[in-house]
Amino acid sequence: MPSKTMSLKNAPVIIVGAGPVGLCLALALAKAEIASTVIEQLADDNFLEQIPRAGTNHASTLELYDQIGLYEKLEPRGIIAPVFHYWDRPGWKRIAEFDHGVLKNDTRFPYALQCERIKIVEEGLKLAKANPLITVRLGVEFQSFEHDANGVRATVLNESGERETLSGSYLVSVEGARSIVRKDLDIEFEGFTETERTLNIEVSYEFRDHGFAERNYISDPVEWSNLFHWKGPADRWRVHFPTKPHEREEDILAESNLRRLLDRYIDFKSPYTIRGSNLYTVHQRVAKKFRQGRCILVGDSAHVNSPIGGMGLNSGVHDAFNLAGKLSEMMHHGGDESLLDRYERQRRHIALSHTQADTIQNKRRLAEQEPAVRQKNQDQLRRTSEDPEAARKFLLRTSLFDSLREADSIQ
Numbered sequence: 001m002p003s004k005t006m007s008l009k010n011a012p013v014i015i016v017g018a019g020p021v022g023l024c025l026a027l028a029l030a031k032a033e034i035a036s037t038v039i040e041q042l043a044d045d046n047f048l049e050q051i052p053r054a055g056t057n058h059a060s061t062l063e064l065y066d067q068i069g070l071y072e073k074l075e076p077r078g079i080i081a082p083v084f085h086y087w088d089r090p091g092w093k094r095i096a097e098f099d100h101g102v103l104k105n106d107t108r109f110p111y112a113l114q115c116e117r118i119k120i121v122e123e124g125l126k127l128a129k130a131n132p133l134i135t136v137r138l139g140v141e142f143q144s145f146e147h148d149a150n151g152v153r154a155t156v157l158n159e160s161g162e163r164e165t166l167s168g169s170y171l172v173s174v175e176g177a178r179s180i181v182r183k184d185l186d187i188e189f190e191g192f193t194e195t196e197r198t199l200n201i202e203v204s205y206e207f208r209d210h211g212f213a214e215r216n217y218i219s220d221p222v223e224w225s226n227l228f229h230w231k232g233p234a235d236r237w238r239v240h241f242p243t244k245p246h247e248r249e250e251d252i253l254a255e256s257n258l259r260r261l262l263d264r265y266i267d268f269k270s271p272y273t274i275r276g277s278n279l280y281t282v283h284q285r286v287a288k289k290f291r292q293g294r295c296i297l298v299g300d301s302a303h304v305n306s307p308i309g310g311m312g313l314n315s316g317v318h319d320a321f322n323l324a325g326k327l328s329e330m331m332h333h334g335g336d337e338s339l340l341d342r343y344e345r346q347r348r349h350i351a352l353s354h355t356q357a358d359t360i361q362n363k364r365r366l367a368e369q370e371p372a373v374r375q376k377n378q379d380q381l382r383r384t385s386e387d388p389e390a391a392r393k394f395l396l397r398t399s400l401f402d403s404l405r406e407a408d409s410i411q
């Protein structure tokens with residue numbers, strides 16, 4: 001008698017969410033000749049009306065994009081950023097410069113690519129729609145699901161506003177932090193939520209005239225910041241500021257407040273244009289389990305974190321490729337469902353020991369108030385950047401190569 005895995009070999013994997021992670025999963029599965037159905041609540045007419053965010057793509061992720069034909073679509077729409085800086089805002093002293101060139105023997109992509117999430121989903125969606133193994137259902141609201149040894153059934157409100165049941169082999173939640181699948185499975189989302197919110201202001205101005213790189217991490221005991229460059233049309237820079245818990249959203253986002261923050265940031269040499277702003281809350285949480293039966297959590301459904309360091313999007317894409325490899329082994333090479341337990345062991349370990357640990361440390365380093373500790377951190381960063389082998393080791397971790405290798409070693 002064929003195994004349950006084999007009997008479901010031709011049933012599609014149902015992917016809930018057409019963000020970068022969900023689309024990468026669908027494309028990676030298609031490359032492995034596994035069919036999928038991607039369902040997304042946003043429709044064709046509003047799919048691209050999303051807040052720009054999450055746009056630092058690390059070298060390890062660029063290698064994965066390249067495997068599915070996505071990198072060549074993204075490079076012309078992004079900014080190649082081989083160098084990034086750490087700054088001390090009091091006095092605007094540059095602490096350290098890191099150059100990905102030291103990774104030239106480790107990767108074909110010795111740089112980060114600054115390319116926002118919205119461009120990734122736009123190009124990923126085009127590839128998915130053109131792939132005969134991927135069924136894309138936009139304007140479809142995921143409502144509930146069932147799963148057992150015979151597969152999964154997802155109940156949706158379809159494009160016509162009617163209830164419909166979709167059947168598949170596995171159900172993958174890439175819905176984000178509010179995952180219905182995770183909540184309905186009663187999987188605890190362990191961790192904490194920051195009390196302060198983070199303000200993002202998008203500004204058109206030539207910050208490079210002040211010596212900044214395309215990516216900048218800025219330490220300040222009162223008002224730490226990040227500064228990142230994004231390609232246009234209308235090139236812009238994203239400036240992050242912390243806010244106080246008691247401040248009202250309308251006061252924070254008032255143009256007068258945005259200009260007050262910017263005008264005391266640096267001595268602008270020419271007029272700047274504010275292109276937009278938004279406020280977001282930072283969560284540091286990891287699901288207690290990444291799979292239950294035929295239901296699997298990937299990306300933000302499984303772990304959320306501070307954006308400092310560009311870990312969230314990248315680690316989510318790494319989840320997707322890891323899972324695609326496990327499902328391919330199961331569908332085509334006789335692997336059993338213990339591989340999904342290995343997916344959980346590997347990716348949950350990375351979420352806790354790399355993604356969470358590093359983003360918490362990144363925030364702590366930028367916001368540190370104790371002068372002696374601040375000086376110690378800065379001296380360490382400077383020494384690391386000036387030693388080529390130490391810099392290489394540092395960049396292998398921050399570019400997430402170390403996390404991929406460590407995950408592969410976990411049985």
